[in-house]
Amino acid sequence: MKTITFNQKKTSAIALEFDELRPDDIYTWEKADFDNYGVPIGNSRFPLTDYFDIEIEGEAESPDDVKMILNGDMGRVKYIGCKMSGGEIICNGDADIHVGAEMTGGKIFVNGNVETFAGREMAGGYLEISGNTKEFCGASYMGEWRGMTGGEILVRGNAGKQCGECLSGGKITVLGNCDILAGIHMAKGLIEIHGDVNRWPGGQMKNGNIVVHGKLGRLLEGFVLDEVVTNPEIDGKSFEGKFIKYTGDIGLNGKGSLYLDAIANRDKLGEYGEHDDEYTSIREYRNL
Amino acid sequence: MHYANTYLEKPVVPDVKINKEGSVDVLKCMLNTGSDIYQGACKKRGSTLKEEYKNASGTCYMDPRDMEKLGVNNWDTVLVKTDWGEVVVSAAASRDAPHEGQVFICKGPWANTVVSAETYCCIDPTYKGIHCTVEKTDKKVLLMADLMRKNYKKWVDEDDDEVLENMPSLGELPVFKRKEQED
């Protein structure tokens, strides 16, 4: 195991770009390599050592043996762990955009908040964010219809708008709240939101599952109330409790499922919501 | 030389006569910004320093019912506040009424003061659909140059908005040092 620690010396107003400092690139690097490396800032490159003290411990045979520790405010460091295939990155502080974008393996832990596009087009690996993240968490590149295809993102705080846009696999868990249009254009995979959702989750979704444990603001017309289910198994994972299951987005013959917690979203059930203990299913209620 | 004239001191707005005091001090509204023909014509002609621009762009178009609630008449001044700032603009009856609860300020430095710079990663700032409050005020609407000076303070050392508002106006014509002045 090779531990490379980046201790921040100073911050920069213009963001540093870390796309060439993946474990895949630096597992063979010695101290001198870091000393000679110019990190892209805007249209120029500046010595990395102006911004960071680098400490290296141990040896690595492959990227998987690398543990990168970033200490400091990385709020202006873009592309941390972008396109990485193995190893581990621990960021102690906020991180800028595109953390873990297009990563195929390895693990990233951010102890802080993350800007937009966290885990964009992730294909594998694990990304954990202890704080909040902004828009387009686990989304796709502009115009790309294949978003995140694998791996897992865990956001302990809130996620911004359009979380899991074009999700085509993998799993996003948000322990806090989500803003509008979570899972828009989604085709596969699972988004689990433990907090509340502002409005319109699953717009234009083709397939996949969205589970909302909190309260949903406004639902799209494209979603058809399907059933109230108890302890469902979704994407190979069992969930406890009662959920209202919708299918959508019907506007494009979508077969996606949206599960809303039946207790928090009782208002969505209308009259049935007042009697749901008396019936085993909404079908039974409707038939009466 | 005789030029065709396209100047128009003030946009044409519907007549409103409100004689009563308003029923509320602060009105909660939804703010939209955008362009209209008066603002567009004045801006692109280049008359941005003029009164005309102030009237075309620095005007809050309101539903007459909202004006009645506040007790403001056409071309009275109001203070519009949002989470992003506050600005003094004229009030005028909207040609597109009824739209109770919505106010409209044409794009321009006045509207910019109160709109949100948040793009939500979608390129555009949020110029429309912003929660705001509107209240009556005695302050005057600043001319463009004065407003820019107050808002951005690029060339003044003063920080106090009160002081900046009451500084001598930069006027309706360009102010710069000409070459011949030096000689």
Place this chain on the structure above:
Amino acid sequence: MAYEAPITDYDHIVENCTCAFCGCNCDDLDYLVKDGHVVAVRHACRLGASKIMEDLDQRLLVPMVRDDDGELKEVDWDTALDKAAEYIANSIRPIFYGWSETSIECMKEGVALGEYIGAVLDNQATICHGPSLLAVQNAGYPVQTLGEVQSRADMCVFSGSNPMNSHPRHLARYSVFCRGYFRTRGRFDRTVVTMDPKFTDTAKVSDLWVGFEQNGDYGFYNAIRAVLKGKELYQDVISGIPREDIYELAEAMKNAEFGTLFFGLGLTHTLSKQRSIDIAIKMIIDLNKFTKWGLTPMRGHFNVNGFNIFMAFESGFPLGVDYCRGYPRFLSGETNTIDLLTRGECDVFMVVAADPGAHYPNGAVQHLAKIPVIQVDIHWGPSTEIADVVLPGSFIGVECGGTSYRMDGVPIYMKKAIDKPETCRDDEWIIRELKERVMKLREEPNVAPKYVPNPAAL
């Protein structure tokens, strides 16, 4: 406005000039010229006429540089260009913004300079139709030229757009009132629908006004799509529109022979941003299963589409193109102007034929107050108030020729009608001069960026 007698005192008429205002690019304007000035304009709308009959009080005529007192001071061209070049040559994250009111020929110089120095090139789409472009990238772009609309369309829908105010001749020349080959009775042969939360001037001339609620656009279009798929709506009112009205509208749209949707900033600036347009485009695509539908974004400036087209063929991306790493790249939220400014990442800002002072939100202009701003424009505007260097350009389509692209992508050569003021220069010349001066300052040859230590600029 009081009655004004027509202008009769002129030397000659220049016919078929192109209007340099909105994306309609009307190319049938006649300028009445006397003593080298345009004294009146025929055929133009109020907007076009007022732009061409510019305010000479505020015309920028001389290059200016901000002096130590913070006042603009007239200087000669060399001094001003050198000062601007110095700012650019020392910049790390420059943005060259604007371009929508200048010619493609000028953009060519701009992209050469931008690629050389490693700048971000962006245009007004970043504050108007940027989300439309993102939506196009997600959903597609079923468009047609405006002549198609004129000749075939029997249903025109204006959504979040108010052409009576922002594109006044659009209705008359291309879409609603004009007589077309298959629509010989003009307005009577067409159904006009306006979708806007306000009862706008366009809504007033429409057959149908759909006043959906503010920020409700996504939900509204989603409901129409569901209806097009044959689904019944379960809510009585969707985004402020009664269910029955949505059925009726969807039916009317299905039964049109040729329909078009024109959409504007009402869709791009609201809560769901590009998704409102994304789903509107998908709705249009769905409608093509029943009949023929197309759409056109109502582009604002006369060449805003031109910049997007130009950058797409030069770099592969339509806007917000970032050359800082030596290759073009584009990512919304990273390489577009407003985000770069609100994040405080830009260190030199050049504005070419645009007015960020008038159109950027406060939060973005605040950063412009902290960094050098170079302005290339024809009028003294809000941006001049925050500019450090002012370079007076010339008026495309009046004082100098150039190419522009109409909102539907039809290229137009905007010809020159009169001479520019002696002290002004063509935009193209200004940018080329800047490029040459910057290259001289940066002695390095045109190679991939490497160490250029300049911590002072940070």
Place this chain on the structure above:
Amino acid sequence: MEYILKNGIVFDPTNNVKGEKKDVMFKDGKIVEQVSDDAKVLDVTDKLVMPAGIDPHAHIAGPKLVVGRMYRPEDSRRGATQKTSVIRGESGFSIPSCPATGYRYSRMGYGTVVEAAMPPLEGKHTHEEICAIPNIDVPALPLFGNNWFVFEFAKENKIDELAAFISSWLKITKGYGVKIVNPCGSEAWGWGKNVHGFDDKPPYFDVTSREVVKALAKANEKLGLPHSIHIHPNDLGHPGNVPTTLETLDSIKDVKKNAGVRDQTIHCCHLQFHAYQGNSWKDASSGAEEIAKYINSTDHVTCDVGQVTLDETTTMTADAPMEYDLYKLSGLKWVNKDIEFETAAGIIPVIYSAKSPVNTLQWAIGLELFLHIDDPWKVCLTTDHPNAGPFQRYPRIMSWLMSNTRRMEMIENGEVHKWVNSRTTLPTIDREYDFNDIAIISRAAPAKIYGFEDRGALTPGYNADIAVYDIKPNEIDPSKEYEAIEKGFSLTDYTIKDGKILVKDKEIVQVKKSRTIWTNVMGLEKEEQAVIDGIMPFFNQYYSVKWENYPVHDHYLSDPIRVDVQASK
């Protein structure tokens, strides 16, 4: 400046040079027979020397390309490379940016590329992009097949007027020849419909595609243009379109050729898309053999193939209704662009997968066409870039053609779907192209078909457009070393254009401006004016631009090459 390329193995089919070891000399941009002793020697001992390549049908510049780039940033980012001291940054894979297009063609040893669809109304745009593409010469073919004026002339069989119309529109658009795309179909698309078969009519027009094609062919021959009509027949991509294709080709067998520079009277582009048998995709099979048999038996037809390369690409064509059909299959994102009174266009992203039966069928049909058509002079190498694949894949196609081993390997190893066995004859063909055949399909034949008299061969007096590949034809066994063939054709040792060395040792060392080639018909000035006067009332009333703004002004051309043709009266 004089140069001598020494000791290369030269393939120059036009001059019947088949792999001779000889020197190629050029001076001041032209091939010469003799140079002085001062000539600079470029040693290319034993390496493959050919005239620079000519791509007879690609979409590289114009309004639909730009929409493709605008709406596919996910494609643009795929090919991004850094700028160097010589070249600009590149971007794009299937729809590269203009600079990237020029560089990539140069690296493959190509010197001329035909832009195959230019809507006249947006001709300025096409030429503006051509100016932005470096290193290659680009003739553009304006679209005539759905033009309302053409419909009128064709309906009334006014061939003389149509000829004058074509000649004046070639001047207006600075175009090279007559392109016809889905005749009558794109007009029907104005109402969301299509035409089916060769004798269908669009709504409101009493004219069939047969009439339009025949009239245009007659007018084309009347003018004696250097290129024949260039047709994309109806029913592209539909199973069972073979009869339509054959009818189209056969319909003009009686039209008399009136140009010495070429042999054909009709050039059918991307024939692969027009060679499907069956009633639906379920029972589709290859019609390549039948079409090849027809082409072998006649001498008025040439074609290019539009070979599927099994990549993710972008399809874009003026056949807009077909694109909407494709959209309905894939559901990805759809672009449509209708141009008033002239044409329409559609774009969608497509993933050609070797795992897909249909895509495999398309792949095999392309190769079948190459291998069943006996005379390589009748067939050209294209992928209909970017429709069936990006042009960067030409070397791969060459390696497939030169190696039966590779083809059988793909079939037997299951690299492609098993439909190739049951629905095509590809596994039964063991023909292999040699270097001379490759030189024909990629240079000599396109030059002949387009009637170029300044390129496509190493004849003294011709432009010094030369490609030298890092392949030793006398040592290599293409059948076995197909990978080396693909690699060798991908990057040249030298690409020489107009006597300038643009590529050296696989890297671009110099960039030159592109030039457009256009046809100027002389002697019809009066007739042209009469035709324009006749259509002016319609134009003024219905076109959305002024006549003054319609033509492509000289402002949009950089150093154009004008081909003068004397019209016969």
